[in-house]
């Protein structure tokens with residue numbers, strides 16, 4: 309669907325049905341899935357196979373059926389078709405995704421295909437995708453495209469007993485992804501661009517308030533939550549950041565819009581050196597570049613930079629794995645990004661490849677200053 313670039317007078321706000329976060333919430337899954345019928349299909353990361361077995365018993369104890377399908381590792385057309393076929397064959401009334409972003413994206417695509425309910429079970433707070441209405445679908449050559457669905461999940465469940473056991477790098481990546489939300493919201497608003505769902509709408513005050521609260525929460529609790537995750541001690545600061553990374557950033561991004569931070573991230577993600585980096589890690593670098601491009605107050609830049617550094621997020625190109633032929637790789641990546649408007653919405657000022665390059669190199673030079 310072609311995206312309108314300029315906001316109309318129509319304000320738009322979208323949301324998931326319900327968001328539930330806390331220790332042990334996954335064990336209530338039969339209750340929520342049971343609202344839609346008695347047959348549920350759960351697409352599960354192989355890592356959580358034992359959890360699938362435990363849930364299967366819980367479903368059958370309550371007179372329901374849970375069919376567990378192990379995820380094959382990639383959200384591709386083939387995998388979506390495979391899982392859709394299984395859910396169709398067993399006449400499922402609900403599809404559940406349990407695991408990482410790709411598992412959830414696959415489950416999310418099954419729901420609209422069969423017009424059945426969708427419950428996404430989040431096991432790490434590594435990005436803000438769980439609450440969105442998009443799936444990122446990959447081809448064999450590592451390229452991907454965002455597929456927009458016409459619905460949001462009925463439920464997003466976040467079991468913080470599992471999230472606290474996940475590697476802290478995942479929480480940090482979620483912080484990086486969430487850091488982009490408010491800055492991109494402000495730039496989108498200044499440019500009178502549309503937000504990030506449906507045909508694109510003008511921002512609501514509600515969406516902006518969520519994006520702002522997301523940023524304030526990250527600044528206030530980000531480092532404390534990361535430390536709690538390192539110690540695997542579930543604290544309220546940790547719960548706050550899980551909510552910021554997942555709910556606030558998710559609703560904030562869809563309802564306000566993306567631009568420079570995610571544009572830089574997508575550009576960097578085309579460089580082979582970064583292929584094993586997480587989405588939120590390349591977005592982090594995009595945030596730092598955006599602040600430089602927008603000439604943000606030095607004090608603000610300092611706070612963001614130090615937060616990123618203190619939670620182990622990449623603050624220089626070597627941290628992203630880009631160590632050789634740096635300038636050549638950046639030029640190629642940014643020229644691609646600017647030419648491809650699908651990934652870099654043009655805000656109020658001209659975003660040239662040179663501006664992006666200069667910002668990226670400048671951020672890199674700060675590694676000796678901080």
Ligand SMILES: [Zn+2]
Pocket residue numbers: 435436485570587591
């Ligand atoms: Zn993102």
